[in-house]
Amino acid sequence: MKAEDENARQPISEALAAAILEKASQLYQQQTAAEGYSLEQLVAAGAEVQIPPALVRQAYAQIQQAQRRAAQQKRQRQKRLKRGSAIAVALSVMGALWVGSVYNGLTAAKTSADSQWAQVENQLQRRADLIPQLVQIAESYAEREERVIQNLSTARDTFLSATTIAEQRAANVQMQAAIAEFQAFAASREPLRSSELLINLQYETAGTENRIAAERRRYNQAVASYNQAVQTFPNSLIARLLGFQPRSFFESTRP
Numbered sequence: 001m002k003a004e005d006e007n008a009r010q011p012i013s014e015a016l017a018a019a020i021l022e023k024a025s026q027l028y029q030q031q032t033a034a035e036g037y038s039l040e041q042l043v044a045a046g047a048e049v050q051i052p053p054a055l056v057r058q059a060y061a062q063i064q065q066a067q068r069r070a071a072q073q074k075r076q077r078q079k080r081l082k083r084g085s086a087i088a089v090a091l092s093v094m095g096a097l098w099v100g101s102v103y104n105g106l107t108a109a110k111t112s113a114d115s116q117w118a119q120v121e122n123q124l125q126r127r128a129d130l131i132p133q134l135v136q137i138a139e140s141y142a143e144r145e146e147r148v149i150q151n152l153s154t155a156r157d158t159f160l161s162a163t164t165i166a167e168q169r170a171a172n173v174q175m176q177a178a179i180a181e182f183q184a185f186a187a188s189r190e191p192l193r194s195s196e197l198l199i200n201l202q203y204e205t206a207g208t209e210n211r212i213a214a215e216r217r218r219y220n221q222a223v224a225s226y227n228q229a230v231q232t233f234p235n236s237l238i239a240r241l242l243g244f245q246p247r248s249f250f251e252s253t254r255p
Contacts, residue, residue: 105235109226112225113222113223116222116223130201134152134182134201137197137198148185154174158175159172169250223248
């Protein structure tokens with residue numbers, strides 16, 4: 001205590017006094033910044049520089065109002081962002097469900113068309129199975145026509161080796177032409193026209209052609225439904241992306 005009193009009475013140089021006051025000012029600013037100011041302190045400080053207390057209070061109220069407005073706007077922006085995120089998620093889910101629904105519909109239509117073509121193929125196979133009997137009849141005739149026999153055999157082999165719908169359709173045209181050629185050949189030969197074997201075979205051939213026509217009609221109906229699903233907007237957008245292509249109808253080549 002005595003030492004402190006002695007230090008207090010010791011003279012302080014001007015340079016040291018300036019440094020002490022500057023440091024004290026810094027400490028005061030730090031303390032004030034940490035603790036903040038009350039409204040009354042601001043009013044008192046304003047009075048020192050001749051600012052009316054009413055204006056200080058007005059400025060204080062306006063700043064508080066601006067801060068509240070800024071905080072409210074921030075909360076609104078956050079709400080909008082959350083709402084936008086929720087909408088984006090909902091739209092994504094709805095979009096995925098719609099794409100899935102379109103895909104399932106296209107797949108079902110394609111499966112139906114494939115199934116109907118399988119029925120057409122069964123009847124074309126039945127026709128091809130009749131050709132060896134036609135060849136046998138042609139070979140048994142004394143005035144056998146090698147070209148007719150060869151065309152029948154080639155048409156059947158072409159159909160049996162076909163692996164795509166396009167190849168099967170082309171083979172169908174070839175089989176029809178070969179059978180028509182055989183029928184014209186048989187019609188011009190009296191012994192063949194009266195052959196019971198040929199007559200029975202012609203009944204089978206006619207029945208097969210009728211079944212082919214019926215299955216062709218069902219297939220074309222399935223293709224029409226499939227093409228409508230593929231080509232109708234907005235399904236067409238998804239169909240193009242997923243590789244679904246329109247199909248051509250199975251047209252009859254008979255006169």
